[in-house]
Amino acid sequence: MLEIEQLVKHFCTGGADVVRALDGLSLSIAPGELVALYGPSGTGKTTLLNIVAALLAPDRGRVRVAGRDVTALSAREAARYRRLELGYVSQSLDLLPGVSAIDNAALKLFDMRIGVREAHRRVASLMERLGIGERLTHRAEELSHGERQRVLIARALATGPRLVLADELTGSLDTARSREVLTLLTRVCHEDRVAALLATHDPQAAGFADRTHVLQDGRLLDPAATPLPD
Secondary structure, eight states: OEEEEEEEEEEEEETTEEEEEEEEEEEEEOTTOEEEEEOOTTSSHHHHHHHHTTSSOOSEEEEEETTEEGGGOOHHHHHHHHHHTEEEEOSOOOOOTTSBHHHHHTHHHHHTTOOHHHHHHHHHHHHHHTTOGGGTTSBGGGSOHHHHHHHHHHHHHHTOOSEEEEESTTTTSOHHHHHHHHHHHHHHHHHHTOEEEEEESOHHHHTTSSEEEEEETTEEOOGGGOOOOO
């Protein structure tokens, strides 16, 4: 489903300094597989996700999703790819202010011209499973950080994407909610044959993955040779 080939992305920080966020990184993820990308902040995890999401162009290399090179998409094609094929939960907790939680979760469905009743039906079941079924009609500004995060997760899963990207998925959640969200994501991957890439600095979150890679100096380390901290 996802094939990343020799991806390179460097950033100039001023003067002669260059940050090698990605330095020849390669990775493949099969349908139904949840892969964790583990490492502290600043190691290039978000850069990788943004390139896979066609939000950022690499310096070199390719990213193929279901055989298509998403690094070569036009702006219109990239927008359609993110809307219909990709579920992306970023670190941003931005929701539309003054809009209910259920309507915020259904935004991608509305954009696909799906009617309000059907869109609400689809996202309401997800929101119930995410533990925010009692907050459907609350406005965005009335939600906690953790509740906002779960609304965004429901939005990402609402369209039945073939690929899910999650950047610090549990960063705003307590331990119990983190386990619930990660259990749901694992179930979606395995039962619906969805490929998922989870970027995290939380070893407990990485523990839910089928496979975990450590990102260091722009490259992936051998997972068998790099045990995670307890």
